[in-house]
Amino acid sequence: MKSAKNRYAVLFGFAALFLVLSFLVRTTLLIWAFPQAGLSFTTILSVYVKGFIYDAGVALFFTIAYAFYLLLLPQRLNNTVFNRVFTYTGFFLALMIVIFSFFAEFTFWGEYAGRFDFIAVDYLIYTYEVISNINQSYPLPLLIGGVLGATALLTWLCNRRGIFRNSFRSNTGFGKRALIFLTLLGITIVHAFLVNNNWADKNKNRYAQELSKAGIYSFISAYLNNELAYDKYYLLQDESTAFAQVRNQLLSPDAQYLENGQSIYRNITDTIPPVKPNVIMVTIESFSADFMARFGNKENITPVLDSIAKEGILFTNMYATGTRTVRGMEALSLAVPPTPGQSIVRRKNNENLFSAASIFRKNGYEATFFYGGDGYFDNMNKFFGNNGYDITDRLRHRLVDDKIASKRTNIPDNAVQFENAWGVCDEDIYKAAIKSADEKYAAGKPFYDFIMTTSNHRPFTYPGGKIDIPSGTSREGAVKYTDYAIGQFLQAIRNKPWYKNTVIIFVADHCASSAGKNEIEISKYHIPCILYNVPNTAPQEIPVMCSQIDLYPTLLKMLHWSYHSNFYGKNVLDSTYQPRAMLSTYQKLAYLETGKMIILSPQQKAQCFSWSQDKSEEQPAPMDSALLKRSVSTYQTAYSLFKNNGMRK
Known part of the structure; x- marks a missing residue:
């Protein structure tokens, strides 16, 4: 009509x-x-x-x-x-x-x-x-x-x-x-x-x-609504009570608090002489655990990672804290729970925080962040440059913060064989890291490197002729190329004079997708993490449930380091460790323990769920008051510390 x-x-x-x-x-x-x-x-x-x-x-x-x-x-x-x-x-x-x-x-x-x-x-x-x-x-x-x-x-x-x-x-x-x-x-x-x-x-x-x-x-x-204040929108406890609860959760036989009250700053001690190898952490873009044959995949797209998982230390039950790269970076560099809204990587006033680089720098290491794209993206360069890391990336934006300009190295055009929207291919970023490692070794400097890969990201393109899946056709192809590049990286460094004294970490920033019928689809946060070439440590699997934030506390214990810590992460091999993980979306904050989960959301809401890891099922459950207190105290204190400068060095 x-x-x-x-x-x-x-x-x-x-x-x-x-x-x-x-x-x-x-x-x-x-x-x-x-x-x-x-x-x-x-x-x-x-x-x-x-x-x-x-x-x-x-x-x-x-x-x-x-x-x-x-x-x-x-x-x-x-x-x-x-x-x-x-x-x-x-x-x-x-x-x-x-x-x-x-x-x-x-x-x-x-x-x-x-x-x-x-x-x-x-x-x-x-x-x-x-x-x-x-x-x-x-x-x-x-x-x-x-x-x-x-x-x-x-x-x-x-x-x-x-x-x-x-x-x-x-x-x-x-x-x-x-x-x-x-x-x-x-x-x-x-x-x-x-x-x-x-x-x-x-x-x-x-x-x-x-x-x-x-x-x-x-x-x-x-x-x-691109920012969310925890103390405005979420359940709260008395601040002193919340910190007392968290301090009790983080306490371990080798830890002693250095400050009273609203602080988690503590001294971690070890009586065995420390081992101080170089450390290279490869953070793999969008890499779900279920890409690997070890976790049930039948497509044979990760032969390299499956092989080194048997030769190294494999965390079989680790969970990412979020669904974006910056959330993984936050967890892996600061070892803190996710706070609602933006990752700390993208927030204002995020400089001079206590980070993994803080610990390595104090022990005489050079710390460098490697990224194949322009680190202006997602505020990466400003975050890493102001938190103890030098930077190697692909310069596109010519206006560089004066504070980090002197710390920044550009990957030159003649060192790039392939590049897409997100940056150089994984092989190229590894070559940049190897070149840097050679230079630091020659100068007698131990090094700690944070490498962020990009190839396992849409448009899923990579150099031709490397694997049997054409570039740009599928996620599976990008995964297989990512795995191939890791193999080439390991092959290239095995004859380096610094290799025997270098720990290589392979860990995902987050999973490839987070979609599911549940508000927090737990299985979509399950990521692989491998510690490779750890001195004096036999191959093993660590089956306890843990988080990205527990990686460095566990590794540093294996190396017998004594250090000051402002981390929420713990050594998962400690006898007092209680399995738990923290998961998040933009608004939802989940606290996961064996068989149970609390989800905190705006308007001071909290829900309790039972969950079965084997069946990947979640069901509403009566509220567990003790678990709720642990959940609230963890997220509330993390937000409070960041807001009130308690995360600074």
């Missing part, structure tokens, strides 16, 4: 078109997720009802300014060239944004199984990496052409239905226009006050949460 003659015909037509397209997008995502989602009929119905309300809100926010324009536009200007050009142009541009966002939603869902969130907001800041990644992952001319073509087609169809003609030729009086505008404005205000993105999260099923949301709405929500 063609629209009636009314000045608001274009506005109503756009809103109706947006709602139809949003319905189709939601339905497509539902079909995509359905095999894993476990959704009942009533849940699916709820998804569509909530989804419609979110979509209606987006339609209102998109059109309210145009509604005000139509209210004020004099009747004599309604059918002029000015109004026609303004309306057609505005309609086309708004629809183009909508179409592009829908295209982007499908790619984002494929990567994260969710609607837009703070990751999408962050990506807007780093346009070079993101645009390059899109260009290398998808046929960009076809994508742009498709967006423009779809926008033009839908604009033409709307024009054929007469919505523009009926708007331009209408004679809608001011009183009626005022009534329409005030009605739309009232609904918009009510929607803004009564509906927020957390409304979708009331469903226990994570897929239902994400499918209910609208991508554009979620994006704006993430943009407006």
